[in-house]
Amino acid sequence: MNQAIGVIDSGVGGLTVAHELMRQLPKEKLLYVGDTLRCPYGPRSEQEVKRFTWEMVNFLLEKKIKMLVVACNTATAFTLNELQEHLDIPVIGVINPGARAAINATKNMHIGVIGTDGTIRSKAYPEALLNIHSEIHINALACPLFVPLVEKGILQGETTLQIVSETLEPMKKNNHIDTLILGCTHYPLIKDTIQQVIGDHVSIISSSEETARESSAILEYHEILCKDDRIPYHQFYTTGELATFKKITQRIFQSSEDKVQTVVIEHATIT
Amino acid sequence: MNQAIGVIDSGVGGLTVAHELMRQLPKEKLLYVGDTLRCPYGPRSEQEVKRFTWEMVNFLLEKKIKMLVVACNTATAFTLNELQEHLDIPVIGVINPGARAAINATKNMHIGVIGTDGTIRSKAYPEALLNIHSEIHINALACPLFVPLVEKGILQGETTLQIVSETLEPMKKNNHIDTLILGCTHYPLIKDTIQQVIGDHVSIISSSEETARESSAILEYHEILCKDDRIPYHQFYTTGELATFKKITQRIFQSSEDKVQTVVIEHATIT
Numbered sequence: 001m002n003q004a005i006g007v008i009d010s011g012v013g014g015l016t017v018a019h020e021l022m023r024q025l026p027k028e029k030l031l032y033v034g035d036t037l038r039c040p041y042g043p044r045s046e047q048e049v050k051r052f053t054w055e056m057v058n059f060l061l062e063k064k065i066k067m068l069v070v071a072c073n074t075a076t077a078f079t080l081n082e083l084q085e086h087l088d089i090p091v092i093g094v095i096n097p098g099a100r101a102a103i104n105a106t107k108n109m110h111i112g113v114i115g116t117d118g119t120i121r122s123k124a125y126p127e128a129l130l131n132i133h134s135e136i137h138i139n140a141l142a143c144p145l146f147v148p149l150v151e152k153g154i155l156q157g158e159t160t161l162q163i164v165s166e167t168l169e170p171m172k173k174n175n176h177i178d179t180l181i182l183g184c185t186h187y188p189l190i191k192d193t194i195q196q197v198i199g200d201h202v203s204i205i206s207s208s209e210e211t212a213r214e215s216s217a218i219l220e221y222h223e224i225l226c227k228d229d230r231i232p233y234h235q236f237y238t239t240g241e242l243a244t245f246k247k248i249t250q251r252i253f254q255s256s257e258d259k260v261q262t263v264v265i266e267h268a269t270i271t
Numbered sequence: 272m273n274q275a276i277g278v279i280d281s282g283v284g285g286l287t288v289a290h291e292l293m294r295q296l297p298k299e300k301l302l303y304v305g306d307t308l309r310c311p312y313g314p315r316s317e318q319e320v321k322r323f324t325w326e327m328v329n330f331l332l333e334k335k336i337k338m339l340v341v342a343c344n345t346a347t348a349f350t351l352n353e354l355q356e357h358l359d360i361p362v363i364g365v366i367n368p369g370a371r372a373a374i375n376a377t378k379n380m381h382i383g384v385i386g387t388d389g390t391i392r393s394k395a396y397p398e399a400l401l402n403i404h405s406e407i408h409i410n411a412l413a414c415p416l417f418v419p420l421v422e423k424g425i426l427q428g429e430t431t432l433q434i435v436s437e438t439l440e441p442m443k444k445n446n447h448i449d450t451l452i453l454g455c456t457h458y459p460l461i462k463d464t465i466q467q468v469i470g471d472h473v474s475i476i477s478s479s480e481e482t483a484r485e486s487s488a489i490l491e492y493h494e495i496l497c498k499d500d501r502i503p504y505h506q507f508y509t510t511g512e513l514a515t516f517k518k519i520t521q522r523i524f525q526s527s528e529d530k531v532q533t534v535v536i537e538h539a540t541i542t
Contacts, residue, residue, distance in 0.1 A: 214488045217488060221492075
């Protein structure tokens with residue numbers, strides 16, 4: 001099955017998922033859309049997030065994809081059920097894989113979740129966690145400044161440390177949590193600073209790795225793994241400015257220089 | 272969906288999978304059958320393994336199960352495809368989850384696999400690994416003495432160390448591997464000794480944890496997670512001697528004493 005896996009995100013955050021998909025499923029071709037122009041999705045209404053998400057999905061469906069990965073927590077929170085219901089290909093979100101990994105990691109059953117306003121408002125994480133485990137205590141916090149920071153490419157330094165420290169202050173006061181879910185795919189890009197602020201005793205869960213692993217399981221379960229041994233070429237689209245998108249792609253993929261060579265980045269108009 | 276998850280194994284090895292399922296999916300009820308009487312499956316013919324496996328499956332189907340976990344590598348190697356084809360419930364084996372976790376863990380692409388004669392003979396692991404990643408180098412070794420050792424409850428000490436050292440000698444000579452798959456669910460019970468012999472630089476992959484995680488993903492994907500918050504009672508069956516089976520169950524579940532209270536162990540005649 002040589003069709004591509006479709007990956008959508010509000011911007012560059014989903015690139016952490018794409019990177020993991022390329023690492024764990026090196027035979028699979030990716031088609032990525034980042035809606036950088038209209039990022040962040042976090043403060044938007046459910047209705048608006050749904051409309052934007054469907055626009056990205058329709059863009060990819062026209063190019064034929066065999067599976068869809070919703071690599072944006074806000075889009076997952078508001079549209080996953082609807083997408084799963086309407087599409088005849090497997091659809092995977094980032095929330096359940098993260099929730100499962102956190103349940104696997106926690107020892108004291110106290111889990112923190114940070115995400116955008118929209119994701120935290122949706123209560124999608126508490127729902128996913130309590131669906132599986134009734135005795136989990138959840139401490140959720142919206143971090144509205146993190147996405148704009150990452151989209152601007154400010155991934156470290158004084159400003160980042162200051163914003164992360166101030167934002168996580170209410171969560172630090174509650175020092176019960178032993179596990180923290182990065183409930184936004186942008187956050188792995190500032191993971192080091194988050195770890196520094198929250199402390200080394202807290203395990204940080206990035207749903208990117210987990211989502212890639214489950215994508216592999218679902219592809220195999222549906223018998224649609226790519227059998228072709230040729231190195232795939234990936235097509236990444238952004239609705240916004242090309243330069244920043246390219247810069248962040250290169251930073252994320254810096255550990256695997258050869259991977260960068262296989263990615264073609266273009267501008268897309270999806271509305 | 273309050274039906275149980277069915278778990279089958281040639282003996283006590285699958286208890287490591289059951290334990291992980293109980294930890295990661297605490298709301299789910301388990302029905303377990305261990306064919307201790309006819310264990311080990313490793314040296315048996317494909318035909319015989321298939322017949323025994325179907326006998327366990329039919330025993331569980333009569334009691335109604337919503338998903339089947341084939342918690343035995345030998346049974347997975349020889350019957351997974353057939354079971355997936357014939358049953359109308361999701362069927363999960365232990366080989367693909369282990370393969371995926373190993374690909375996720377390896378850095379130098381050299382992966383070792385140890386298992387029973389049957390599993391190694393079937394080449395199921397090389398197939399699963401190369402299906403996903405063409406550039407993996409695989410070093411596979413049959414360890415026919417490990418299962419009888421574990422089934423007797425000899426999980427540590429001089430004899431264990433000696434047998435593990437002698438058996439793994441050919442694999443130690445090839446010191447390229449950075450990841451070792453325990454391709455038999457009995458092996459996690461002697462994991463410490465295996466780690467001691469193979470060296471700390473090698474990451475050991477136990478498919479038990481991975482299989483439980485994927486079971487959780489598949490249950491959610493099919494929307495058949497149990498919604499009931501009451502503590503489930505689990506029913507474990509052995510075709511062999513009750514005393515050893517109980518002893519090993521207690522040893523595996525020793526870290527979670529409360530779990531032991533929820534397990535009822537009985538004898539079963541499945542032929």
